[in-house]
Amino acid sequence: MAEREFDYVVVGGGTAGCAVAARLSEDPDVSVCLIEAGPSDVGDDQILDLSRWMELLESGYDWDYPIEPQASGNSYMRHARAKVLGGCSSHNSAIAFWAPKENLDDWAAGGATGWSAEECYPFYRKLETALDTTEEAEAPGRGTDGPVTIRTVGDQDPCGEALLAACEQVGLPTTPFNTGRTVLRGANWFQVNAKPDGSRSSASVAYIHPNLDRPNLTLMTGYRAEKLNLDTSGPRPRATGARLRTPDTRHAIDVTARREVVLSAGAIDGPKLLMLSGIGPAAHLREVGVEVVVDAPGVGENLQDHPEGLVQWEALQPMPTASTQWWQIGIFAGSEGRTTPDLMFHYGSVPFDMNIVRYGYPTADNTFCLTPNVTGAQSKGTVRLSTRDYHDKPKVDPQYFTHEHDREVMIRGIRVAREIAAAPALKEWVGKELAPGEQDSTDEELFEYIRKTHNTVYHPSCTVKMGADSDDMAPVDAQLRVKGVDGLRVADGSIMPDLITVNPCITTMMIGERCADFIRNPR
Structure with missing residues (x-):
């Protein structure tokens, strides 16, 4: 040996x-x-x-x-x-x-x-x-x-620019990240550990x-x-x-x-x-x-972990064909009275249908999405x-959503995503809601969709x-x-x-x- x-x-x-x-x-x-x-x-x-x-x-x-x-x-x-x-x-x-x-x-x-x-x-x-x-x-x-x-993402993404304007319109102002101040409610382009040429750091x-x-x-x-x-x-x-x-x-x-x-x-x-x-x-x-x-x-x-939901829309205009990493904007929407946000979104400029197609939800080639995730999930699991x-x-x-807190935050996340999408700044971009779809509106319907189709932000x-x-x-x-x-x-x-x-x-x-x-x- x-x-x-x-x-x-x-x-x-x-x-x-x-x-x-x-x-x-x-x-x-x-x-x-x-x-x-x-x-x-x-x-x-x-x-x-x-x-x-x-x-x-x-x-x-x-x-x-x-x-x-x-x-x-x-x-x-x-x-x-x-x-x-x-x-x-x-x-x-x-x-x-x-x-x-x-x-x-x-x-x-x-x-x-x-x-x-x-x-x-x-x-x-x-x-x-x-x-x-x-x-x-x-x-x-x-x-x-x-x-x-x-460095800060600097993509040329007109849908992303409209999204930030829509966030402003619903009370989520454009706010710098990594300044020492915890962002409870706000949005901005992400910072990434990457070099200016687009390669990883x-x-x-x-x-x-x-x-x-x-x-x-x-x-x-x-x-x-x-x-x-x-x-x-x-x-x-x-x-x-x-x-x-x-x-x-x-x-x-x-x-x-x-x-x-x-x-x-x-x-x-x-x-x-x-x-x-x-x-x-x-x-x-x-x-x-x-x-x-x-x-x-x-x-x-x-x-x-950070469990992640999905709200996806068909885009009315062509989405970007190049990107730093396709998930360029973060949105925090914390509940009142908190010192850290309990809800975060990633904005994706590409189709994200890996967990919805098996259930027959429609998809398309030209889409964008918001992925609400529970930042302080109370459900805890095991590795054996x-x-x-x-x-x-x-x-x-992981024992996802075994704690009621996580269910409530994720349901609110879908509703906040829809509120952002309904803001005037996104009127020229938001087409049909592909998932979960407008037919799901009650808490029970939204959680059934979440339970079946949620993903993870891969943070075990x-x-x-x-x-x-x-x-x-x-x-x-x-x-x-x-x-x-x-x-x-x-x-x-x-x-x-x-x-x-x-x-x-x-x-x-x-x-x-x-x-x-x-x-x-x-x-």
């Missing part, structure tokens, strides 16, 4: 893992290994050209996880998880937001000490170079020399591509982790590395970490790998035949092993949440160390105590930055 040894082993070359590996390898006196199950994205225009991102769904770059049958949701839905260097930052629409101050302060107040907005915002600044942004007096100050380029492009020649950074693509290796001979188990396999070999490869292992495999594969390694809910592990090393009941619990074989996909059960998170040492359902502490195991941290979207209001990609990079800082500067 071949063996390799490093100071640090990062399992998962995704949105956070790339940041962790790059920052740790800035120290020339340590060696770092970054492991990614998928291929490299270097020179691959299918990945790097942001406008082609929708081609990646259910492609060879997608782990493509089905979900368990849903009592209140769309059982046909699938979760796209990227199988490529850069992870979901190489696979998504690159919408870039800092987390609202209120979200981060709630994390800290709930037991994630050190994760307040005041303590996290410097790491957002560290990772970004922000282009053409609007600053306000209360803005936290945008970064100017970080590896990730963030993903975690791999930003953190790994410029550093491929570092002698102390080893990149291993095409290697899938079977399990984490744990030494159980001492008073506490210690992570010593990972066992890897490639699709074309029967032989395992062990990589060894002299100092620490960082697991950055995401909110689905991360808890799966922990459980396969014996770290998870003891009863479940025994049920599937995995030896229990650490009884960690919170592993795979607390799955949160299906078997103890690492080849097998885990059981992903929170399945290995961080929290106070006393919180038995928080598998990691506030410095991302796995409780009960030495030498093991988790750094990805799974560690969020609660999913943030907005698209979480940039926050996941920030988590990677913070993990590297914890390791390099022990508290």
